[in-house]
Amino acid sequence: MQTGQITKTVMTHKKHITLESIIAKHYDALPTAERKLADTVLEFPGELAAYTATELAEIAGVSKAAATRFFKRLGFNHFEEARRLARDSKNWGSPLYLQSKDEQPQSADQRIAHxxxxxxxxxxxxxxxxxxxxxxxxxxxxxxxxxxxxxxxxxxxxxxxxxxxxxxxxxxxxxxxxxxxxxxxxxxxxxxxxxxxxxxxxxxxxxxxxxxxxxxxxxxxxxxxxxxxxxxxxxxxxxxxxxxxxxxxxxxxxxxxxxxxxxxxxxxxxxxxxxxxxxxxxxxxxxxxxxxxxxx
Missing domain, CATH: 3.40.50.10490 (Glucose-6-phosphate isomerase like protein; domain 1)
Known part of the structure; x- marks a missing residue:
């Protein structure tokens, strides 16, 4: 899929396209560093919108250059397009995107009160x-x-x-x-x-x-x-x-x-x-x- 095609597809196609489905198409061919980044994103895809590309690269333990290559390989013009897709998926209501990396309050009483x-x-x-x-x-x-x-x-x-x-x-x-x-x-x-x-x-x-x-x-x-x-x-x-x-x-x-x-x-x-x-x-x-x- 060519660079920038993801944005056009998301905007014009009736079906909702998810970040994990895009990653799945490329996963087997990803270099080691980019696969580490893919694994990080797939763990909590809804959290992608909360990070910059640099922060995401640090969490995955890869270089910012690897992160840039990764998102371009997926078909995004830039990281902001991927973040926008993650936000859209969260608004769409997918349980996978509603999961948060942040821990809920630890005690049962705190969780229930929240x-x-x-x-x-x-x-x-x-x-x-x-x-x-x-x-x-x-x-x-x-x-x-x-x-x-x-x-x-x-x-x-x-x-x-x-x-x-x-x-x-x-x-x-x-x-x-x-x-x-x-x-x-x-x-x-x-x-x-x-x-x-x-x-x-x-x-x-x-x-x-x-x-x-x-x-x-x-x-x-x-x-x-x-x-x-x-x-x-x-x-x-x-x-x-x-x-x-x-x-x-x-x-x-x-x-x-x-x-x-x-x-x-x-x-x-x-x-x-x-x-x-x-x-x-x-x-x-x-x-x-x-x-x-x-x-x-």
Whole structure:
């Protein structure tokens, strides 16, 4: 791969290119010094953005000249391009890039306190968001919609499933997209109507088809509520309401505490807005539970 081609590829190709995948293509042919540098980068690739080329060379125990040759061999014009790619991968949400070389506090009590503090920060950021000013309007739309559809991929899928379990307690016609394995999205999107409503949950790492799916849903004129995180970009343009919920953490793996909390609040507030209709639906479900003796 020629010098500078990495930057062009990253900017123009839909797929996210990772630093470790680039290194893997060249690894077997690397000279000894450059291989030492590759091993250092691969141990904690997300940390690359925190160092200069000189500092990285010192950590690996090689010369700065070896570091310069290494990054040019990988196809970068200069070290800053590699750092930019590492930052992009970290924002992308790869667990590999979220690992830190810096040690967490040593004692279990310190680690747990730090963990709780980060969870609380994400909750505070979520509920201080100005976009929540439209919460009542969103809930009213969820109540009056003929059908409510929920969509999410990967980790977002189980949040969408959880939301459906809450909404079916007080209203009918709440569905997952797609409902059955083996079916495609097109059959469902073709059936959407302007009086339906779609909740899309799309936190990082979002799958490639999501933007096209949201564009197709928007064309049906069914309003979209988009629950996502601050890294969302173009996908937000297709939603009537976008609520960005922080999921980042200094620990390995993203945190979904605030997202789950807001999803629960959304169900609670929508039930409140539903009034007597929602209570009647819930009472009927509880009566049937008793009749079927479904719980201990």
């Amino acid at each position: 963990y709780l503090d980060e969870e609380q920060q994400n909750l505070r950021k979520t509920y201080h968001s100005a976009t929540l000013s439209e919460l009542d309007v969103i809930c009213e739309q969820l109540v009056k919609a003929k059908r409510v559809w929920l969509l999410g991929f990967r980790n977002s899928h189980y949040i969408a499933s959880y939301a459906r379990w809450q909404f079916i307690q007080f209203r009918s016609d709440v569905h997952l997209l797609p409902a059955n394995a083996g079916e495609t999205m097109a059959e469902y999107i073709a059936d959407l109507r302007p009086d339906d409503m779609v909740i899309v949950i799309g936190v990082r790492r979002r799958v490639d088809p999501l933007i096209n799916i949201m564009q197709a849903i928007k064309q049906t004129k069914a309003p979209i509520l988009y629950l996502t995180d601050p890294t969302a970009g173009k996908t937000s343009a297709y939603a009537r309401w976008t609520i960005k919920i922080p999921v980042s953490s200094s620990f390995l793996f993203d945190s979904y505490t605030a997202l789950m909390s807001f999803t629960r609040l959304l169900a609670i507030e929508t039930f409140r807005v539903s009034g007597e209709s929602g209570r009647k639906h819930l009472k009927n479900i509880e009566r049937i539970h008793d009749t079927l003796n479904e719980f201990e």
